[in-house]
Amino acid sequence: MVIFLSIIIAALIGLNFFQYKSRKGHTENLTYVHEKLKKIIDAKTDEKLLVHTDVEQLKKILIEINRLLELNQKVMATYNKTEMSMRKMLSNISHDLKTPLTVVLGYVEIMLNDPGRGSEETRELLSKVHGKSQEVLELINRFFDLAKLESGDKDIPLKRVNMNEVCRKNILGFYEVLSTKGFEVAIDIPDENLYALGNEEELDRVLNNLISNAIQYGGGGKFLGLTLRGDENSVYVDVTDKGKGISELHKDLVFERMYTLEDSRNKQYQGSGLGLTITKRLVEKMDGEILLVSKPYEKTTFTVKLNRITY
Known part of the structure; x- marks a missing residue:
């Protein structure tokens, strides 16, 4: 026990x-x-x-x-990246606003300090003031467009769109510019109509931005290609140039706000840096995506991919 x-x-x-x-x-x-x-x-x-x-x-x-x-x-990490992007955006937009406004003020001072100049010279100065003022207005409009897209305030109704007609209309709109600049143009639009879910007005804007971008930044190659193609689920629009292209380092950056390929803000390549950002946001609003493939001085292609409608 x-x-x-x-x-x-x-x-x-x-x-x-x-x-x-x-x-x-x-x-x-x-x-x-x-x-x-x-x-x-x-x-x-x-x-x-x-x-x-x-x-x-x-x-x-x-x-x-x-x-x-x-x-x-x-x-x-996302917050820090956004904050850095906003700081750079504000810095660049301040620069892009300051430059034309400084020029405008210069022209106005000339007219104020020399009231006796001839009417022809006055008209020339006023024409320059008007041009620079348009630059400022365009930049401000683009900035507000992007703000609306990113805040969700811009309503983009989607419907069945004939992509053949959209592509033809937009490339024809640049016919005179391309001819004047001596571009070789390659257009590949199929006879069969391809339909996509989209918004015709915003698609016009997307293609206008991409073609303008190809002419401005890829103009050295004197080539512009527009291809419309499709598969069972998607419709693709390729805009191609053979200019200086975009290196691997910059591929992920070209769609960011206020980013330009020339950090020096070189006059030859100067732009608002909002065009491709707006383009990307518009494509995403249409439930699509935009892709980029580039081999500098050989071939650079921006591809818009949209959902196909077969009925």
């Missing part, structure tokens, strides 16, 4: 000791988690919580905490 009681007492003592060690281990783990989590948040690092434990509940909590940390890190 004494031996039996001794065994029971020893077992109880062992159980109490085990419970004590277990509670101590839990306390140490929770203290570590608290201190480590505080350090990660305060230092804004990308570390994760690593705790060796056999407690299933604690393992599940750690997994969810690490998921939250990963989500927070992604949100912060």
Whole structure:
């Protein structure tokens, strides 16, 4: 009997000791988690919580905490990228507004300081003022268009669109410019009509932007191609040039706000930097996507991909 009681007492003592060690281990783990989590948040690092434990509940909590940390890190990265983009955008738009406005003020000062000049010279100066004012207005309009697209305020109703007609109309609109500049033009539009889900007005704007971009930035190759094609699910419009192209380094950047291929803001390549951004947003609003493939000085192609309608 004494031996039996001794065994029971020893077992109880062992159980109490085990419970004590277990509670101590839990306390140490929770203290570590608290201190480590505080350090990660305060230092804004990308570390994760690593705790060796056999407690299933604690393992599940750690997994969810690490998921939250990963989500927070992604949100912060996106925020930082957006903030940097906005700063560059504001800097560039200030530059692009300042330049024509400075020129306008210069012309106005000339007219004010020399009231006796001839009517012909005055008309010439006023024509220059008008041109620069148009540049400023166009830039402001593009900026507000992009703001509307990104805020969701711009409604773009979608319907069945004949892509053959859209492509023909837009390439014909550049016929005189392309002829004057001596471009070789390659047009491949099938006889069979291809229909896509889209908005004709905004598609005109998309193609206008892409063709203008090809002429302005790819004009050195003196070539412009427009191809319309389709498969079972999609319709594709390819706009191609053989100019200076876009390097791998810049491919992911050309659709960003206020980005231009010439960071120097070289007069030859100067633009608002909003055209391709607006183009991308418009295509996305039509449930499509825009793709880019470029081999500098050989072939650069922007492809608009839209959902095909077969009925």
